Amino acid sequence: MPARLCHFPARLGVLISALYFFTPVLAQAQEPAPAQVDSLRTEVRRLQAQLDSIRAMLERGEASPGEEVDAITRLRAAAQAAARAGADTTQAQPAAEQQFVGRGRSLQALNPEISVSGDLYAAVQTEDPDGDNFIPREFEISFQSALDPFSRAKVFLAAEQEGAGIEVFAEEGEEHGHGDGIVVEESYVEYVNLPGGFGIKAGRFFQQFGQLNRWHTHALPFQSRSLPHLVFIGEEPLAQDGASLRWLLPTSPGAGAYEITLEGTRSRNETLFGGSNGPSLLGHFNAFWQLSESTDLEIGISGIVGDFVEEHDEDDAGDEEEALSFSNRLYGIETAFNWIPPGASRYRGFTLRAGAMLSAPEAPTGPDPDEALGLWALAEFKLDRQWILGGRYGWVENPNDTDETAWLVSPALTYWQSEFVRLRAEYDIVNSAGDTSGIFTLRLTFAMGPHKHETY
Secondary structure, three states, rough: OOOHHHHHHHHHHHHEEEEEEEHHHHHHHHOOOOHHHHHHHHHHHHHHHHHHHHHHHHHHHOHHHHHHHHHHHHHHHHHHHHHHHHHHHHHHHOOOOOOOOOOOOHHHHHHOOEEEEEEEEEEEOOOOOOOOOOEEEEEEEEEEEEEEEEEEEEEEEEEEOOOOOOOOOOOHHOOOOOEEEEEEEEEEEEEEEOOOHOOOEEEEOOOOOOHHHHHOOOHHOOOOOHHHHHOOOOOOEEOOOOOOOEEEEEOOOOOEEEEEEEEEEEEEOHHHEEOOOOEEEEEEEEEEEEOOOOEEEEEEEEEEEEEEEEEEOOOOOOEOOOOEEEEEEEEEEEEEEEOOOOOHHOOEEEEEEEEEEEEOOOOOOOOOOEEEEEEEEEEEEEEOOOEEEEEEEEEEEEEEEEEEEEEEEEEEEEEEEEOOEEEEEEEEEEEEEEEEEEEEEEEEEEOOOOOOOEEE
């Protein structure tokens, strides 16, 4: 046997021993999967069988030096291919990183949404140019939160200061509004997504007497509500304590949307009910139609009834005057027409709102109050993305003396600096019982937080 062939088995033995030695080390370093380890072991066994075959051929003299070189080359190539296959498989399947997900809610997630809005005035009155020139009329703090999938809560606190308001029939000495101080405007829990299209609200809330009564003061298109509202309800919205039931009637597609609201509350509006704490009942029906892609029409009818009670002080003779008490009723109808072009809704738009109110007290036991009528209308035209031109008109009878009337005309120009800041210049011309006066106001309204100039 040639000398080179005599050394060949020894070389192969060293190669196989190296494979046996390094295979466990490589497997432990790379930590392949069990299937990969079995594949490498199978490849080593195949190479061991091939080595045994070559040894037998050499002992029988059947192998040549050229075959020795070819066998070594094939063994080396097979070992390198097995090593590359194991490395690629290990790199292609890295160990998955374990992720830990907390299931608890953070403390911040439990907090309600908190917002602050401000309503600031610079005013000049023709009758008193030096009076009430700068007024921080209202700062409102709102708290809103979804309590669970079925209910949500809202609380609105307002710090108010009177001044630069529109006075109608001032000789009667009636003062509307809350005056200076902090008041709870609204605080209620609302149940939503109830079966059958129902919704329930309980607490103190702005009642559904028309649509504009639900709007907060900072969201109004003008500095005050309509002239009939100021006379029959007061400067503030109709807000009382009780419960409200709303039902959205089921209709077919394209037939419009119809809603009925019934509310039972404790009387607390002094203009409507005096000092009465008895119950008052309100009903409201609202209908909405989409006339086209750019126009819609809405009509609402409302009515509220309750007892008006006023206690009089003793007269000069020491006798207690007869208490004034009667059933007071107030009816209203309101309509709104909107034109909003779909392709240019941010730059063009037109809104026309109008309504009527009728004060109809019944069964008086004291002085006989008369029925009084009030009419109002307002319009807004969007000139571009930030500028809105508006105007309104109102006319009303004095409920204590229907021979006296009042009217109001107000042009206004609004500039939306952004959705958070609004500036408005407005001039109100008021004629009350034959006396005409004017009020110019420059109004700055801002909002911080998620509750912006919300409308309903």
